[in-house]
Amino acid sequence: MKKTSTVICHHEYGVPEEVAQVEAWDTPTIGPNQVLVEMKASPINPADINRLEGKYPIRSPLPAIAGNEGVGVIAQAGSEVSNLRVGQPVISLDRVGHWCDAYAADAKNLIPLPDDVPLEQAAMLSVNPPTAWRMLEEFVDLKPGDWVIQNAANSGVGRAVIQIARLRGLRTVNIVRRKELIPELEAEGADVVVTDEISLSKQIRDLMDSGDAPLGLNAVGGESAREIAKSLSDHGTLVTYGAMGLQPLQMSNSLLIFKDLCFRGFWINAWYKRANVTEIHEMFDQLIPLMTSGKLAVPIEKTYPLTDAKNALVHACQSSRTGKVLFVMN
Amino acid sequence: MKKTSTVICHHEYGVPEEVAQVEAWDTPTIGPNQVLVEMKASPINPADINRLEGKYPIRSPLPAIAGNEGVGVIAQAGSEVSNLRVGQPVISLDRVGHWCDAYAADAKNLIPLPDDVPLEQAAMLSVNPPTAWRMLEEFVDLKPGDWVIQNAANSGVGRAVIQIARLRGLRTVNIVRRKELIPELEAEGADVVVTDEISLSKQIRDLMDSGDAPLGLNAVGGESAREIAKSLSDHGTLVTYGAMGLQPLQMSNSLLIFKDLCFRGFWINAWYKRANVTEIHEMFDQLIPLMTSGKLAVPIEKTYPLTDAKNALVHACQSSRTGKVLFVMN
Numbered sequence: 047m048k049k050t051s052t053v054i055c056h057h058e059y060g061v062p063e064e065v066a067q068v069e070a071w072d073t074p075t076i077g078p079n080q081v082l083v084e085m086k087a088s089p090i091n092p093a094d095i096n097r098l099e100g101k102y103p104i105r106s107p108l109p110a111i112a113g114n115e116g117v118g119v120i121a122q123a124g125s126e127v128s129n130l131r132v133g134q135p136v137i138s139l140d141r142v143g144h145w146c147d148a149y150a151a152d153a154k155n156l157i158p159l160p161d162d163v164p165l166e167q168a169a170m171l172s173v174n175p176p177t178a179w180r181m182l183e184e185f186v187d188l189k190p191g192d193w194v195i196q197n198a199a200n201s202g203v204g205r206a207v208i209q210i211a212r213l214r215g216l217r218t219v220n221i222v223r224r225k226e227l228i229p230e231l232e233a234e235g236a237d238v239v240v241t242d243e244i245s246l247s248k249q250i251r252d253l254m255d256s257g258d259a260p261l262g263l264n265a266v267g268g269e270s271a272r273e274i275a276k277s278l279s280d281h282g283t284l285v286t287y288g289a290m291g292l293q294p295l296q297m298s299n300s301l302l303i304f305k306d307l308c309f310r311g312f313w314i315n316a317w318y319k320r321a322n323v324t325e326i327h328e329m330f331d332q333l334i335p336l337m338t339s340g341k342l343a344v345p346i347e348k349t350y351p352l353t354d355a356k357n358a359l360v361h362a363c364q365s366s367r368t369g370k371v372l373f374v375m376n
Numbered sequence: 377m378k379k380t381s382t383v384i385c386h387h388e389y390g391v392p393e394e395v396a397q398v399e400a401w402d403t404p405t406i407g408p409n410q411v412l413v414e415m416k417a418s419p420i421n422p423a424d425i426n427r428l429e430g431k432y433p434i435r436s437p438l439p440a441i442a443g444n445e446g447v448g449v450i451a452q453a454g455s456e457v458s459n460l461r462v463g464q465p466v467i468s469l470d471r472v473g474h475w476c477d478a479y480a481a482d483a484k485n486l487i488p489l490p491d492d493v494p495l496e497q498a499a500m501l502s503v504n505p506p507t508a509w510r511m512l513e514e515f516v517d518l519k520p521g522d523w524v525i526q527n528a529a530n531s532g533v534g535r536a537v538i539q540i541a542r543l544r545g546l547r548t549v550n551i552v553r554r555k556e557l558i559p560e561l562e563a564e565g566a567d568v569v570v571t572d573e574i575s576l577s578k579q580i581r582d583l584m585d586s587g588d589a590p591l592g593l594n595a596v597g598g599e600s601a602r603e604i605a606k607s608l609s610d611h612g613t614l615v616t617y618g619a620m621g622l623q624p625l626q627m628s629n630s631l632l633i634f635k636d637l638c639f640r641g642f643w644i645n646a647w648y649k650r651a652n653v654t655e656i657h658e659m660f661d662q663l664i665p666l667m668t669s670g671k672l673a674v675p676i677e678k679t680y681p682l683t684d685a686k687n688a689l690v691h692a693c694q695s696s697r698t699g700k701v702l703f704v705m706n
Contacts, residue, residue, distance in 0.1 A: 103634045267629050289629035296626045299597050299619035302641025304433045309639035311632025 047073050047082065047121055047148055054145035054355045054373075057109045059100025063359040066098060066112065068352060074150035078126040081153055083136060085375045087169035087349070088116030088144040090362035091202075092288065097142075098359075104315070106142055113145030113373070117159070117168040127153045135159040137172045139326065141315055145352060147375055154323075157330050163338055166346055166372060170202060175333050175342050177287060177314045178206035182214065185283045185310060186261045190215030193254050195277055196263035197221040197270045198290055199231055199239065202344050202370065207263060208236045209341055217257065219250050219277070221270060227368075247276035261285070268293025275301050275309075287312040345369030377403050377412065377451055377478055384475035384685045384703075387439045389430025393689040396428060396442065398682060404480035408456040411483055413466060415705045417499035417679070418446030418474040420692035421532075422618065427472075428689075434645070436472055443475030443703070447489070447498040457483040465489040467502045469656065471645055475682060477705050484653075487660050493668050496676055496702060504532035505663050505672050507617055507644045508540050515613045515640060516591045520545030523584050525607055526593035527551040527600045528620055529561055529569065532674050532700065537593060538566045539671055547587065549580050549607070551600060557698075577606035591615070598623025605631050605639075617642040675699030 050070040058065055076082050093114050096102040120134045130136065136156040143149055159168055182188065194211055198204050199220030211218045212235035219238045220231055228239045238253045240246065250273070260281070262274040265288030275284050275297055284307060286295065301307045318326070336342045347369030350358035355373075362371040380400040388395055406412050423444050426432040450464045460466065466486040473479055489498055512518065524541055528534050529550030541548045542565035549568045550561055558569045568583045570576065580603070590611070592604040595618030605614050605627055614637060616625065631637050648656070666672045677699035680688035685703075692701040 103630070286629050286632040289633070294626050294628050295632070296624050297639075298624050299616050299641070300433070302616040302625070302639060303619070303643045304641070304646075306641055306643070306646065309627075309632060311629070311634070311636055313633045313636070316634075316636065 047084070049073055051147040052352045053111045053147070054113065054352055055109045055111045056098055059098065062095050062098040062363065063356040066355045066359055068355050071146070073148050076122060076124050076150045078124040079153055080124045080150050081120050081127055081130055081156065082122040082148055083118035083138070083151055083156075084121040084148050085116055085118040085144060085146055086135075086165045087375070088113045088373045089170050090358060090371045090373070091115065091173060092290070093173070095359075095363060111143040111146050111149070113143060114141045115169065115172045116144035117165050117171070118149075121148060124153070129153065130156060130158060135161065135163055135165065135168060137168060139172070139318060141318070145355075145373055147352070157327070159334060160338055163334070164340075166349070166374070167337055167343055169372060170344055170370065171333065171337055171342075173314055174202035174344070175206040175210070175337070176317070176329060177203045177312065178210055179329055179333060180314065180317055181263055181285050181287065181312050182207065182210055182216070182261075184312070185285055188214070188216055188261060191217065191257050192261070193217045193219055193257055193259035194261045194263065195219040195221075195250060195259055195274050197242070197274060198265040198288065199236065200227045200368075201265060201288075201290075203265065203287065205231075205234060205344055206342055208234050209336070211235075213336070213341065219254060219259070221246065221274070242270060246270075246273040250277040263287065265289070266291040266293070267295055271295050272297060275307055278307060281306045281308075283308045283310055285310050285312050346372055349374045351375070377414070379403055381477040382682045382705075383441045383477070384443065384682055385439045385441050386428055389428065392425050392428040392693065393686040396685045396689055398685050401441075401476070403478050406452060406454050406480045408454040409483055410454045410480050411450050411457055411460055411486065412452040412478055413448035413468070413481055413486070414451040414478050415446055415448040415474060415476055416465075416495045417705070418443045418703045419500050420688060420701045420703070421445065421503060422620070423503070425689075425693060441473040441476050441479070443473060444471045445499065445502040446474035447495050447501070448479075451478060454483070459483065460486060460488060465491065465493055465495065465498060467498060469502070469648060471648070475685075475703055477682070487657070489664060490668055493664070494670075496679070496704070497667055497673055499702060500532060500674055500700065501663065501667055501672075503644055504674070505536040505540070505667070506647070506659060507533045507642065508536035509659055509663060510644065510647055511593055511615050511617065511642050512537065512540055512544065512546070512591070514642070515615055518544070518546055518591060521547065521587050522591070523547045523549055523587055523589035524591045524593065525549040525551075525580060525589055525604050527572070527604060528595040528618065529566065530557045530698075531595060531618075531620075533595065533617065535561075535564060535674055536672055538564050539666070541565075543666070543671065549584060549589070551576065551604070572600060576600075576603040580607040593617065595619070596621040596623070597625055599626075601625050602627060605637055608637060611636045611638075613638045613640055615640050615642050676702055678702075679704045681705070
């Protein structure tokens with residue numbers, strides 16, 4: 047490894063492309079239980095943008111290297127490390143510090159991947175697919191044929207929900223803002239795709255000809271979340287995991303009192319904190335084969351080198367994007 | 377019993393005092409498993425107003441006798457009835473038909489009360505105290521010293537929450553709209569009483585010097601509900617059981633995602649429907665002694681005869697009330 051490593055870091059909070067700095071930092075040295083990971087790819091997630099803005103509920107001591115997930119290969123392993131070998135692809139359970147050429151990780155915080163894993167997809171394996179997976183597991187005992195209703199259906203989480211739900215025999219109603227996305231999501235396994243129009247809940251109820259809709263997933267807020275709530279079955283649960291619309295949740299009291307809905311929230315970082323190692327590995331044992339076989343695939347719009355951080359961040363903040371923006375390294 | 381009974385009924389939905397009619401109906405005859413109950417007292421509850429307006433989620437076939445709860449004494453018992461005797465005070469599990477001189481009830485739907493029960497208080501035993509009781513039981517495993525934060529604290533449910541919470545070693549933060557209510561609720565056992573002002577959640581957090589606040593109870597909606605949510609501990613539950621403020625619930629997404637709050641609803645009618653007989657009797661075995669000993673008391677502002685239905689309803693709809701409006705019969 048070179049003595050210095052390129053990193054995207056920030057010394058203050060503010061407009062992402064203004065505060066993000068490309069710098070050369072010393073390549074870290076590793077302890078006996080650590081490995082040096084040579085980074086290969088890392089996406090720009092909404093959480094990364096919020097972190098740079100200082101709007102994320104966790105703040106790292108500054109200066110900090112940004113990037114909440116990514117994939118790399120082992121470049122060097124400490125003397126006590128036995129379960130990982132040089133050249134092996136890995137993702138990490140750390141939720142910060144991935145936008146760099148190389149980083150030092152505790153071996154116990156890494157999930158090994160098969161050699162043939164598609165690296166750019168694997169870079170997006172530790173946040174969105176686990177969010178989708180856990181939300182389909184944690185809140186409602188879903189039965190084959192049940193409907194799951196979600197907005198932001200073309201997001202990373204949304205696509206993972208479609209694909210995992212399909213494999214589990216569930217059906218999905220998917221709300222999107224742009225008509226062009228309908229054939230694409232249908233091709234990925236969506237049962238019903240609707241656009242965000244007036245009388246959305248009436249539309250949805252007409253389309254769900256039979257079966258229960260016990261689970262809704264909300265990453266938008268406002269009217270979109272309310273239309274999902276109105277479409278759910280009695281006693282259903284609406285889980286909020288994002289707030290892309292920046293609108294608060296606004297719900298009539300009768301949805302709670304008479305329809306007996308339950309409103310919950312989900313944050314994958316909190317789950318990683320409370321889950322034990324076995325649970326985490328069991329989940330990835332299911333997700334990794336799905337990814338390797340191409341069943342968890344997210345469209346990639348453009349890749350950038352780390353040195354082009356500012357353009358990459360401007361691009362990632364464009365609302366007209368149809369795929370992910372990634373950094374690729376080495 | 378007389379051959380006819382005075383009833384307050386309605387033939388249509390609309391403005392309560394306009395659609396409510398005082399009529400003479402035939403006194404019902406009873407079957408072998410029924411009893412004739414001579415009514416003694418019955419309150420005007422918010423649910424009664426909503427029913428007359430047609431805004432309640434349940435509609436009875438019209439014409440219907442109004443009144444969702446009340447107390448009476450057994451006037452006559454069918455040949456197969458063994459557990460009830462003439463002269464015994466009873467309340468009923470039926471949630472309609474109490475604004476009358478006399479009604480026929482299935483013996484199995486009645487809860488017998490001790491002879492010395494205060495009748496006007498007992499008339500209000502089957503809706504509000506059970507709502508308070510169940511909400512303190514059902515959602516959160518509350519420990520002595522825990523805080524429960526509620527709005528509409530001077531309502532029937534609110535006062536029952538204060539009194540039951542006190543007996544269970546819980547502490548209550550009580551939000552009211554009028555300063556005059558503070559000494560009154562403190563005398564009933566409220567730990568903290570605050571008025572509905574700016575920075576309410578900051579006020580509340582300062583007053584709860586120690587301990588968790590895992591449960592909030594909301595009968596108002598809007599800003600008041602949001603201030604409770606902001607005051608709860610992480611992972612807390614906010615239960616909505618009323619909507620006096622007619623404002624929808626409006627919550628920032630971060631309260632769900634990062635604070636992991638849970639929003640639920642409670643409706644006592646749905647509980648009566650799903651509960652089994654043993655659960656219902658076990659609850660009343662606890663509530664009846666509390667009421668008999670004066671620990672579940674609600675201020676009564678004025679009583680009216682059934683024949684004065686219109687004035688009573690106008691009075692019950694006044695927002696400046698400080699106590700309940702009741703019908704008294706016989």
